[in-house]
Amino acid sequence: MKKPSGYALIRRHLRRYPRSLRQHLIKELNQLVMYEPVIGIMGKTGVGKSSLCNALFRSEICAVNAVEACTRQPQRVRLRFGNHYLTLVDLPGVGESQARDGEYSELYRELLPQLDMVLWVLKADDRAYAVEEQFYQDVFAQYCGPLPPVLWVLNQVDKTEPAEQWNWPSAQPSALQAERITQKVQVVARQLKITEAGILPVSVRGRYHLSRLVEAMITRLPKQARSPLVPHLQTGYRTEAVISTASSSFGDAVVNVIDQIIDLAPLPQMARSALQAVTHTVARAARSLWGFFFS
Template identity: 90%
Template sequence: MKHPSGYALIRRHLRRYPHTLRQHLLQELNRLVTYEPVIGIMGKTGVGKSSLCNALFRSEVCAVNAVEACTRQPQRVRLRFGNHFLTLVDLPGVGESVTRDGEYRELYRDLMPQLDMVLWVLKADDRAYAVEEQFYQDVFAQFSGPIPPVLWVLNQVDKTEPAEQWRWLSAQPSALQAERIAQKQQAVARQLQIAEQDILPVSVRGRYRLSRLVEAMITRLPKQARSPLVPHLQNGYRTEAVISTASSSFGDAVVEVIDKVIDLAPLPLVARSALHAVTHTVARAARSLWGFFFG
């Protein structure tokens, strides 16, 4: 196990727990620390999926070449940073023939439970999103199980007309572009029948609002997937806000794990409530040791 110092400090806080319980808790804690988030990336070819991933993450995400577009299996890319792994799944389907819908429904039925989040990349200068709408209604909206959170990424907003007005130095749209980007956001929300705040306008080339996207990801990911994502982020996106959300979620996840383990243990009621009382000290310790595990 890496980070002996972090685990040793946690172990010290677990002294009051019975030995078998302590071992179980350390196992569960290790599972939280080594959790591997799985993020699905969707969008038609040419919407800038690879460049978006390369802008967000430290490891190079190689482009999935055009030849593979005809294979209907999702392409998986596993990123590694230190002891932490992150899997990106390039999801097929959008913009292909309608005849394959049944096939994709099957594929997504199997995949959906494995995904912690979907980033659905749209091109800001596309005229319409009929294909995405159809696919979302057919495959996602019809899905019977729980759906992972979907963030819609409106990419390449620097191309919004009048494109020549983009302010490269300050990495900002002009007033007119900003107005049109907002209109586009509203139009997409209406067409796809999704919440406007789930649509995030970004530009990789224009270095625009990528940190907003990262903050949205950290907020919307399931608790256990937040912290393990952080080591993979490019330096600039590991902001105070991101780290604070991640570390407090880690504390919460630790509380949930401890409570679950205590409740399942064959303990007398008095012992159980005494242990529950210590839980929050352990969670506090976990929060303060966040940097040991994910820093």
Template identity: 45%
Template sequence: MKNKEGQQSLQDSLTGLPEWASERVMQQIRQLTNYEPAIGIMGKTGAGKSSLCNALFAGEVSPVSDVAACTREPLRFRLLVGDRHMTLVDLPGVGESGARDNEYAALYREQLPRLDLVLWLIKADDRALAVDEHFYHQVIGEAYRHKVLFVISQSDKVEPTSGGGPLSKEQKQNISRKICLLHELFQPVHPVCAVSVRLQWGLRVMAERMIKCLPREATSPVVSQLQPSFRTTVVREQARSDFGETVGAVLDSISAFPLIPAPVRAVIQAVRTTVVSVARAVWDFFF
């Protein structure tokens, strides 16, 4: 019901446009509101991929079995929250089988264009990063660096371990050093995150950073998949803003059609600010 109210408000804001232009805008907005994001998650066996996904997302995720390390096809999981879907793609970790890394390189090159984001998990106590570094620079390369968010997982295992209690000052200092090391090795586009699912540490910051890394059309659908505790004001406002800007981009793309009459182009440009404002205002109706 709210979805229809939101659509009606947007439709009303397009008054003055020719019917064909208004319908074209609404068609693309409907596609936007039904966008199904795809997030890849990679890491060596035991990096905690499934536990992180279960901690972040509200939909049930099937556990990743050890067989995944031997499969040459990425495992896909479809999450459902309400009537919204999101796909998680479990990508094989590199460096476990040198014979297969070449195959994995081909697999990644095939998958990367289809993914909105890749969460690259590196265990806090993993020191063997040479293969990861080579793979990142040679396979991910310049074209897809913006799609990768590095996550230091299992931060509670950083020395000196605290016997199950909260992270100690020394552990946090060593995690900071690990973050600096990853920045030196990989020179990532986005800041490195560090989390401990067991301690529920760092997850909110990671969720906020993940939303900032996503392409604009994917932020709102991903927010609707997050656990309620991670749908913070920062997260929601980022998604609301992105939705407005994406709707604005729809108007821009139609205005740029070469055969659009000048008067119609002028009307589109005149209503743009209002339509974007309405889109932000009705964001909650959709998501």
């Protein structure tokens, strides 16, 4: 016997709604399920953007040119897993030249409204981040519209001196390295004028703190983008905590959609109140059916 789909099960919980509203809700629910997150990946050439994406996501990301920043245009990579899509936008690296940075400033301002999140990748063994600081202040801090969340990824922390002390079997820094990584985070936070909590030290090669990065992404992404990201993650990062956050956010997004539709519908106040009373029942159903849509 064929199992009912997630949509068939959710329809059972929408039986109290007028047919026109029910159809509208199913349409909006489908848009939530099929939402395509767009994540911008920033950072100078050689910071490890491609290797980071390959470590996080199931689909292989083509390596970028490690010798020269050969493009002035963002490179879009569209990933597919089942019926779900994810777009990664590899943004041109800042700091290649002053002339290009001026061009990129305008390009980034045009792109920011399209992005759900920015992963800004830095190299842990760089000595200074003056270029990133200037660009962040000129473009992001001065931007007038709503900004996408920015996660600062301090990559390649396994190279922190003394690099030979990195514990490869346990994927952990030595005590001295850990102390210096903390100091580096503090330095970056001061220089970029951001909070230390917004900087995530990771190592792809050292398999260090990638799960924390994924959890931060799921927490900071807009609610509608969280669940559609999960199918694209490598198996090890689809943890109970990540799925719990995503499914809860999916339920919240469903509530928002229902409330908006009810508010706009030409209904008597009594009918409106009755429908609002069962909204959270539908939201609970959406959370429980999360696996039908995103597993």
